[in-house]
Amino acid sequence: MRDWLGVAADVAEKLRGDAAERDRRGEDPVAEVATLKDSGLLTVADWDAQRAVVRVVGAADANVGHLLGYHYLQVWRGGLFLDRDDAAARSAELHGQNLFWAGISNPLDAALQLTPVDGGYRVDGRKTFATGAAVADRLVVSATRVDTGGKLTFTLDARAEGVSRAGEWDNMGQRLTASGGVQLTDVLVPEAQVLGPADGTSPRLSLAAIGFQEALSQLHVAIAEGALAEAARYTRETTRPWFLSGVDSATEDPYVLQTYGELVADVQAAGLLADRASALLRDASEAGTALTAGQRAETAAAISSAKVVSTRVVNHTTAKVFELCGARATASTHAFDRFWRNARTITLHDPVAYKAREVGAHFLTGQHAPFTGSS
Numbered sequence: 092m093r094d095w096l097g098v099a100a101d102v103a104e105k106l107r108g109d110a111a112e113r114d115r116r117g118e119d120p121v122a123e124v125a126t127l128k129d130s131g132l133l134t135v136a137d138w139d140a141q142r143a144v145v146r147v148v149g150a151a152d153a154n155v156g157h158l159l160g161y162h163y164l165q166v167w168r169g170g171l172f173l174d175r176d177d178a179a180a181r182s183a184e185l186h187g188q189n190l191f192w193a194g195i196s197n198p199l200d201a202a203l204q205l206t207p208v209d210g211g212y213r214v215d216g217r218k219t220f221a222t223g224a225a226v227a228d229r230l231v232v233s234a235t236r237v238d239t240g241g242k243l244t245f246t247l248d249a250r251a252e253g254v255s256r257a258g259e260w261d262n263m264g265q266r267l268t269a270s271g272g273v274q275l276t277d278v279l280v281p282e283a284q285v286l287g288p289a290d291g292t293s294p295r296l297s298l299a300a301i302g303f304q305e306a307l308s309q310l311h312v313a314i315a316e317g318a319l320a321e322a323a324r325y326t327r328e329t330t331r332p333w334f335l336s337g338v339d340s341a342t343e344d345p346y347v348l349q350t351y352g353e354l355v356a357d358v359q360a361a362g363l364l365a366d367r368a369s370a371l372l373r374d375a376s377e378a379g380t381a382l383t384a385g386q387r388a389e390t391a392a393a394i395s396s397a398k399v400v401s402t403r404v405v406n407h408t409t410a411k412v413f414e415l416c417g418a419r420a421t422a423s424t425h426a427f428d429r430f431w432r433n434a435r436t437i438t439l440h441d442p443v444a445y446k447a448r449e450v451g452a453h454f455l456t457g458q459h460a461p462f463t464g465s466s
Contacts, residue, residue: 095135099144102130103151110152111426117266123155124191124226133162136186138373142309142366149313150320153433154267156313158191158223160306165192165231167376168299169246172287175379193223193249195273196233198300198464203234203275205243212236212243212280217257218273224249225256225269232275233289242289245280253278264429264436294387297462298375304465305372305394307440308365311401314437315358315408318430322412323351325425330417341417350415354408361397361404368397388459391466395446402443405434441465 105126113123127133132148135141141163149156166185170178185192195203195218203216214234224230227249235242247254253276260271289296330341341347371390375382409431413420420427449466452458460466 093131095132095137095140095144096147098130098132099147102126102132102155103147106148106152106155111424111429113152114154114266114426114429117261119226119269120154120158120223120267121226123152123267124158124223127155127159127162128189128191131189132159133189133191134186135163136183138369142369145306145309146313146316146362149310150317152267153310153314153317153430153437154265156310157265157268157437158193160310161194161222162192164302164306165194168194168302169231169244169286171296171299171376172244175377178376178379190228191223191226192229192231193221193227194231195221195224195275196231196244197221198233201235201242203232205234205236205280207236207238208279211282211285212245214275214278214280216275218275219257220270221273222268222270224273225258225271230254231286243285244287244289245285247278247280247284251278262436264432264434292462294382294384295378295380297387298372298382298390300462300464300466301391301394301460302372304398304446305365305368307437308361308368308394308397308401310437311398311405311434312358312362312365314430314434315361315401315405318405318409318412318427318434319351319354319358321427321430322415322420325416325420325427326351329419330415347415350411354411357404358408361401364393364397364400368394384459388453391460392450392453395449395460395466398446399443399450402438406431406438409434 132144135144145156145160148159166182170181173181197218197220203214203218205212205214230247230249231244232247233242233244255274255276257272257274260269326341326347332338332341332344336344338344371393375386375390378386413427416427449460453460
């Protein structure tokens with residue numbers, strides 16, 4: 092079996108070398124996706140290995156970690172419409188093609204409409220927050236039928252006629268994720284590319300929504316790990332000890348050591364929660380059609396717990412590292428601010444207060460999180 096963690100480490104080292112410069116340019120991640128393809132990381136099919144490489148890559152460059160995590164998510168999501176064995180076979184087949192998958196499925200934006208035609212459908216409309224779609228090979232898309240109001244999920248060639256990008260992504264963080272909108276104009280969807288109805292009442296199909304939450308929690312941890320690693324390198328090599336400390340090196344300052352210790356403990360705890368949530372989601376997915384509402388609820392609560400903690404930890408860590416590095420670390424050449432900007436942007440994906448509410452309700456009353464686009 093290939094050493095995917097070693098491959099991810101090599102990719103991370105390459106990305107880390109010019110991460111600050113690429114962040115400043117803010118270009119579409121064409122070269123970054125090509126790097127993922129050349130490395131073979133798009134072909135990783137093992138669940139646990141996927142999470143591990145996302146953490147390694149995401150620590151070096153949160154943009155590429157985001158794209159890679161969502162690629163794995165979209166391939167897995169399509170398998171939810173199949174039984175367990177067929178889903179595993181589909182995953183192996185699609186990962187083996189070494190194509191980059193993205194999605195057009197913002198649950199709060201129902202602007203895509205499907206019109207039945209001979210042999211399939213025509214889809215029209217504009218969808219926002221389509222991370223990676225502008226540089227993808229294949230897409231997983233959700234849209235609403237104009238005749239019945241039912242929602243369908245299907246796949247598309249990202250370069251099909253009528254697929255175009257809106258090009259408005261200009262946010263302060265995650266600048267290289269191509270997370271702008273996508274316009275679909277009279278795009279043909281053959282019946283064979285329809286995965287199935289986006290049934291919000293099915294425990295198995297509803298896993299897609301919490302799958303996004305699990306992927307985001309892993310990314311939060313990756314960003315915090317990356318910020319700590321960069322800060323530690325700077326502290327060891329550059330930070331001067333405060334003149335009142337009575338020590339010769341910043342790495343001997345007791346306050347610096349205490350702060351690093353607290354941050355490391357927090358990030359490790361968030362990582363363990365994210366990994367536990369990931370394991371429960373894996374088990375729920377592998378349960379297939381035998382997945383119960385109770386198991387799904389336990390999985391959702393664990394994922395929400397990881398989201399609550401990882402959100403707090405990544406925002407705190409990416410701000411606190413400046414105090415450990417000192418005033419000179421704010422120079423734009425170091426670009427330490429990219430960790431905070433990325434964290435602050437990605438953690439606003441949906442209100443974390445509602446995740447805390449779900450955890451509290453489940454703990455106090457046993458209430459199951461509702462099946463929505465984000466829970």
